[in-house]
Amino acid sequence: LPAPRTGPPAAHARRSPPIGLSCMRAVLLERGVDVEVLDLSVSRDPERDLDRALGHKPSHVGFTCLTNTFPITCDLARHVRDGSDATVVFGGPHAAFAADEVLGTGLADAVVLGEGEDAIVGLVAEGGGAGGRRGPGHTRPAGARAGGGGARSRDAGSAAGAGGGE
Numbered sequence: 001l002p003a004p005r006t007g008p009p010a011a012h013a014r015r016s017p018p019i020g021l022s023c024m025r026a027v028l029l030e031r032g033v034d035v036e037v038l039d040l041s042v043s044r045d046p047e048r049d050l051d052r053a054l055g056h057k058p059s060h061v062g063f064t065c066l067t068n069t070f071p072i073t074c075d076l077a078r079h080v081r082d083g084s085d086a087t088v089v090f091g092g093p094h095a096a097f098a099a100d101e102v103l104g105t106g107l108a109d110a111v112v113l114g115e116g117e118d119a120i121v122g123l124v125a126e127g128g129g130a131g132g133r134r135g136p137g138h139t140r141p142a143g144a145r146a147g148g149g150g151a152r153s154r155d156a157g158s159a160a161g162a163g164g165g166e
Helices: 019-030 046-054 067-083 093-097 099-104 117-126
Strands: 002-004 038-040 060-064 087-091 110-112 151-153
Touching: 019 060, 019 117, 038 046, 046 067, 060 067, 060 117, 067 087, 067 093, 087 093, 087 117, 093 099, 093 110, 099 110, 110 117
Parallel strands: 002 038, 002 060, 060 087, 087 110
Antiparallel strands: 110 151
C-alpha cells in the first residue's frame, strides 16, 4: 500500500506513518493477510522501493491518491502494471471524487468510493493478481454501503471492493 510523495524528501523530516494505509493494513492483518505499507512520500527512490515490494509478488497494490499526487500515483501504478500482475487499487479523496477519471486511465482495477476498510477486505477475499485483472466497465459492488466502503471497478460483473487510504 504505497503513499506517493508530494515533493522532494527532506533528510530531517519527521513524519508519522500514513494513517489511512495503516488502517487498511490493520484490517488485513486481522484476517491473516501479509501486508506491507510503503511511505513513498519520504522515499529517496520510490521506484526502487516499489520494485523491492513487487519482488514479494503481491496479489494487490493499493495507492492513496490525493489530487496533487494523482500524476505521480499514475506513474507508480504504470510501474506496477509493467512489472507485475498485481491488481491495482486507488483510494483516497481524489480517487473517490474522480473515480471515472481514475478508472479511465486504465491503470486502476478498482477505486474506493469511501472508507476502505470493508472494501479492501472484499477485494482481497475475491482474489486477483496473476490473471486477475478486469476489463472495462463500472459497477458498485454487491453489499457496498452508500457513503462509505463502496467501490467502482473496471469489470461490470465484479462484486469487488477496493482499498486505499488518506
